Amino acid sequence: MHAPITIRDVARLAEVHPGTVSRALNPQTRSLVNSDTAARVLAAADELGYRPNSMARGLKTSRSFTVGVLVPDLTNPLFPPIVRGIDDRLTLDGYTPLLVNTDSDPERERASIETMLARQVDGFIAATARLDVEPLDEAIARGLPVVLVNRTFEDGSISACTVDDQRGSQLAVQHILGLGHTRIGYVAGPQNVSTGHRRYLGFVAAMEAAGIEIAPGDVSFAAAFRELAGAQACAELLRCDPGLTAIVTANDRLAIGCYDTLAQLGLRCPQDISVIGFNDMLFIDRLRPPLSSVRVPQREIGYAAADLLLDQLTDGSAGPREVLLEPSLVVRGSTAAPSLRDAAAGPGA
Amino acid sequence: MHAPITIRDVARLAEVHPGTVSRALNPQTRSLVNSDTAARVLAAADELGYRPNSMARGLKTSRSFTVGVLVPDLTNPLFPPIVRGIDDRLTLDGYTPLLVNTDSDPERERASIETMLARQVDGFIAATARLDVEPLDEAIARGLPVVLVNRTFEDGSISACTVDDQRGSQLAVQHILGLGHTRIGYVAGPQNVSTGHRRYLGFVAAMEAAGIEIAPGDVSFAAAFRELAGAQACAELLRCDPGLTAIVTANDRLAIGCYDTLAQLGLRCPQDISVIGFNDMLFIDRLRPPLSSVRVPQREIGYAAADLLLDQLTDGSAGPREVLLEPSLVVRGSTAAPSLRDAAAGPGA
DNA sequence: CTGTTAGCGCATTCAT
DNA sequence: ATGAATGCGCTAACAG
Numbered sequence: 001m002h003a004p005i006t007i008r009d010v011a012r013l014a015e016v017h018p019g020t021v022s023r024a025l026n027p028q029t030r031s032l033v034n035s036d037t038a039a040r041v042l043a044a045a046d047e048l049g050y051r052p053n054s055m056a057r058g059l060k061t062s063r064s065f066t067v068g069v070l071v072p073d074l075t076n077p078l079f080p081p082i083v084r085g086i087d088d089r090l091t092l093d094g095y096t097p098l099l100v101n102t103d104s105d106p107e108r109e110r111a112s113i114e115t116m117l118a119r120q121v122d123g124f125i126a127a128t129a130r131l132d133v134e135p136l137d138e139a140i141a142r143g144l145p146v147v148l149v150n151r152t153f154e155d156g157s158i159s160a161c162t163v164d165d166q167r168g169s170q171l172a173v174q175h176i177l178g179l180g181h182t183r184i185g186y187v188a189g190p191q192n193v194s195t196g197h198r199r200y201l202g203f204v205a206a207m208e209a210a211g212i213e214i215a216p217g218d219v220s221f222a223a224a225f226r227e228l229a230g231a232q233a234c235a236e237l238l239r240c241d242p243g244l245t246a247i248v249t250a251n252d253r254l255a256i257g258c259y260d261t262l263a264q265l266g267l268r269c270p271q272d273i274s275v276i277g278f279n280d281m282l283f284i285d286r287l288r289p290p291l292s293s294v295r296v297p298q299r300e301i302g303y304a305a306a307d308l309l310l311d312q313l314t315d316g317s318a319g320p321r322e323v324l325l326e327p328s329l330v331v332r333g334s335t336a337a338p339s340l341r342d343a344a345a346g347p348g349a
Numbered sequence: 350m351h352a353p354i355t356i357r358d359v360a361r362l363a364e365v366h367p368g369t370v371s372r373a374l375n376p377q378t379r380s381l382v383n384s385d386t387a388a389r390v391l392a393a394a395d396e397l398g399y400r401p402n403s404m405a406r407g408l409k410t411s412r413s414f415t416v417g418v419l420v421p422d423l424t425n426p427l428f429p430p431i432v433r434g435i436d437d438r439l440t441l442d443g444y445t446p447l448l449v450n451t452d453s454d455p456e457r458e459r460a461s462i463e464t465m466l467a468r469q470v471d472g473f474i475a476a477t478a479r480l481d482v483e484p485l486d487e488a489i490a491r492g493l494p495v496v497l498v499n500r501t502f503e504d505g506s507i508s509a510c511t512v513d514d515q516r517g518s519q520l521a522v523q524h525i526l527g528l529g530h531t532r533i534g535y536v537a538g539p540q541n542v543s544t545g546h547r548r549y550l551g552f553v554a555a556m557e558a559a560g561i562e563i564a565p566g567d568v569s570f571a572a573a574f575r576e577l578a579g580a581q582a583c584a585e586l587l588r589c590d591p592g593l594t595a596i597v598t599a600n601d602r603l604a605i606g607c608y609d610t611l612a613q614l615g616l617r618c619p620q621d622i623s624v625i626g627f628n629d630m631l632f633i634d635r636l637r638p639p640l641s642s643v644r645v646p647q648r649e650i651g652y653a654a655a656d657l658l659l660d661q662l663t664d665g666s667a668g669p670r671e672v673l674l675e676p677s678l679v680v681r682g683s684t685a686a687p688s689l690r691d692a693a694a695g696p697g698a
Numbered sequence: 699c700t701g702t703t704a705g706c707g708c709a710t711t712c713a714t
Numbered sequence: 715a716t717g718a719a720t721g722c723g724c725t726a727a728c729a730g
Contacts, residue, residue, distance in 0.1 A: 006722095017702075018723090020700055032700090053722090054469070055404045056706090056722070057725075059707065059708090059723080060726080074433050075429050077632075083448075084423050101433060118402065256635060283426075283630075286635075353707095368710080368717065369715085369716055371710085372709085381715075401708080405707035
């Protein structure tokens with residue numbers, strides 16, 4: 001438990017002034033110093049095991065090389081890959097993420113942002129679903145760059161990185177149509193989060209593009225991205241139109257809920273009804289049947305978001321940008337051609 | 350984008366000396382100041398929206414109120430709940446976790462610890478399975494408290510928080526025995542990680558306690574906690590002893606691998622063979638059949654680990670302690686009485 | 699090229 | 715009970 005080694009210890013050993021040590025140790029300013037001296041300093045620093053105190057550096061430069069990362073709940077399987085991607089990218093440039101779970105609670109959110117501001121974070125990445133940016137207003141006012149993940153801000157004044165949700169819905173619909181389905185239901189997510197809304201819009205657009213009319217009862221809105229809400233929405237769908245042969249969903253967990261309802265009604269998937277999810281969650285291929293889904297490159301989204309932020313951090317003039325990543329279709333056992341069931345019996349009964 | 354508000358701004362508004370503001374704002378020293386003045390200072394701080402600069406404070410006090418948290422890979426479903434628990438507890442006391450993914454790569458591990466040391470973390474929580482403590486030696490030498498999660502350090506010189514792995518194995522074995530099984534195989538995890546080793550010891554002990562001999566081929570060691578390794582181990586088990594009626598595993602993912610092998614061999618679970626996992630991962634109840642498992646209170650483990658660390662942080666004299674949390678048994682459809690080969694009844698029916 | 703100087707914002711010792 | 719002074723470890727502006 002020896003005393004911490006400072007820049008002055010290194011200076012003493014290398015027989016130079018502390019200021020020179022600072023210059024020699026910083027790659028940015030190393031060119032300002034004689035390479036021999038620099039080498040000597042490096043050697044001395046190495047010998048002593050010197051490690052710059054980043055709080056002192058931060059105090060002086062008013063940059064902390066930390067980034068606030070807001071997620072609703074790390075326990076939601078959606079977020080770990082995103083956070084991992086963020087971490088991977090930030091680490092490359094010497095930044096450290098400060099992770100916070102907000103539980104989508106405005107008060108907790110406010111408090112967290114407060115704390116991070118006090119910690120002098122250099123920017124924020126908000127992987128939260130809620131639509132308002134207000135809690136981040138002060139950060140923005142202070143000139144701190146902010147990047148949104150999984151959502152966008154309407155006027156485009158804030159950088160954002162998301163998957164192309166509409167395109168994802170289109171992939172799902174086209175897959176289902178390609179199998180020959182025409183009686184298609186949709187379990188939508190909550191419309192007050194952008195993901196839910198845009199996936200819904202994508203579904204509508206894709207159906208229209210195919211010239212298929214969406215009957216009033218063919219869409220049911222789940223109150224949350226949860227299994228139970230999905231099960232309820234699915235039940236409602238089938239009550240309105242028992243003749244559906246396929247259900248497109250806005251999220252894998254909603255699709256799991258659909259499985260529950262189908263099982264309860266004695267309907268088989270995919271023989272009686274096809275189901276397709278969205279996100280391609282870990283282990284979703286282990287369900288019975290394995291769920292077809294729209295894959296979202298979560299880790300890449302996090303990585304790209306961090307990339308966006310670093311851009312703005314490094315190059316002050318870099319304006320806000322939006323990055324849209326491509327989803328892809330993963331076909332598994334939950335989708336098949338329609339009417340393996342008795343087509344002649346028809347719907348209605 | 351106004352200039353940041355410092356303690357001097359508050360002092361000016363409250364018409365006191367900056368030193369007084371510092372005292373008034375810190376709950377610890379507030380008693381040293383007249384309560385009227387204190388109130389005035391608080392009001393001024395509030396009005397200006399003052400937020401203490403934690404880097405300046407840290408530089409002065411050489412405490413950062415941050416804690417380094419090491420995990421192998423956040424993407425492994427084991428860790429999010431643990432990290433969540435850590436975060437929840439640390440936040441209560443104003444600490445912030447600095448999360449790092451090491452990928453169990455010694456070099457990455459070393460570099461991360463280096464970075465965190467430079468950031469003046471006040472302590473470490475290592476939620477990694479296979480870390481020799483060596484990379485943390487310097488931290489320990491510096492007098493920084495360290496808490497291990499999911500593993501212990503032999504000589505008990507380091508605090509640790511784990512589930513009672515042996516007890517967990519015992520619960521699994523007793524459940525299987527209670528169903529009437531006597532021909533029981535074990536798919537063990539890697540023995541160079543403490544979790545794998547202790548669960549194995551627990552299995553052996555429980556079998557011995559029941560007076561059942563473990564035949565040479567009845568245990569197979571998986572090379573990793575992964576599905577494929579589990580599948581291979583399961584295949585080996587059944588090759589040696591096709592008469593097994595139950596398989597106990599050291600981990601849910603190994604159990605999933607067993608499912609794969611059983612399906613491949615045309616064996617039904619639980620009618621032909623029962624399988625029980627360990628961890629009770631998220632969505633493991635969604636497999637077919639739903640996996641019986643030993644539940645590990647992951648979030649609580651993280652919470653308790655952070656608690657241990659805070660103890661040592663707050664009370665310098667607090668020695669290292671070990672905390673063992675209780676596992677519990679979750680019975681689902683993958684375990685049943687042996688030899689139901691003719692019974693048509695499914696689980697729960 | 700390198701030494702010197704002056705703070706960054708705060709907590710803390712010493713006066714008063 | 716409060717003011718004054720000092721320095722945590724570092725970087726940056728200015729000399730030389």
